[in-house]
Amino acid sequence: MNLLELVCSTAKDTIEVTNALVMDVAQKKVALYDKSGEQHYDIISAFIKSMRGSDPNAAVYWLARMIEGGEDVKFIARRMLILASEDIGNANPNALLLANATFDAVNKIGHPESRIILSQCAVYLATSPKSNASYMAINEAMAAVNKFGDLPVPLHIRNAPTKLMKNLDYGKGYKYSHSYDNNFSEQEYLPETLSGTAFYDPGNNARENELRNYLKKLWKEKYGY
Numbered sequence: 001m002n003l004l005e006l007v008c009s010t011a012k013d014t015i016e017v018t019n020a021l022v023m024d025v026a027q028k029k030v031a032l033y034d035k036s037g038e039q040h041y042d043i044i045s046a047f048i049k050s051m052r053g054s055d056p057n058a059a060v061y062w063l064a065r066m067i068e069g070g071e072d073v074k075f076i077a078r079r080m081l082i083l084a085s086e087d088i089g090n091a092n093p094n095a096l097l098l099a100n101a102t103f104d105a106v107n108k109i110g111h112p113e114s115r116i117i118l119s120q121c122a123v124y125l126a127t128s129p130k131s132n133a134s135y136m137a138i139n140e141a142m143a144a145v146n147k148f149g150d151l152p153v154p155l156h157i158r159n160a161p162t163k164l165m166k167n168l169d170y171g172k173g174y175k176y177s178h179s180y181d182n183n184f185s186e187q188e189y190l191p192e193t194l195s196g197t198a199f200y201d202p203g204n205n206a207r208e209n210e211l212r213n214y215l216k217k218l219w220k221e222k223y224g225y
Helices: 002-009 019-028 038-052 056-068 073-091 094-108 114-126 133-148 163-167 206-219
Strands: none
Touching: 002 019, 038 056, 038 073, 038 114, 056 073, 056 114, 073 094, 073 114, 073 133, 073 206, 094 114
């Protein structure tokens, strides 16, 4: 299907698909990019690492290599969507929004116009501030789950839909944050074993430095922010 799209994209008006035409396009396009071989993985790796490394020039070059080779545009957009969260995260939350919009757009707009949308997104991601803090946070939290198992939920933040649960002190002492100044009430949300554990360590960028200062103001020295 990708090869057929490439063949059709060579026509300015109507086109007769012949063996000769298909072979000509395949030799010029597909031979440059083996989607089932090692080169496929090398080029997508180069593309991702170029954006992670903040090089928009290299990013659009490797993007062009994939487009010229007939790579599935949804595959490209999907990888950018992952990068937007893994490598940019809260340093620039808009990156995830644009990457998601790009994924939706390329599903609506096929080859060759989708190249424009992919290029815009790739350049934006490459030139964005970077942070992998959220990615590292979930990895650390999952490691804690695997290490400590099913730690009990503190009683005061348990759900208490029945009288029996209330009698067992489920929900007792819970402070509704919105009833306090600045919509914040200091209380424990982690299991006792993990109290004071900071899984999220904000990155060193303008947006997350603001988040760090905000968390430090709220939690004082509890999490070491």
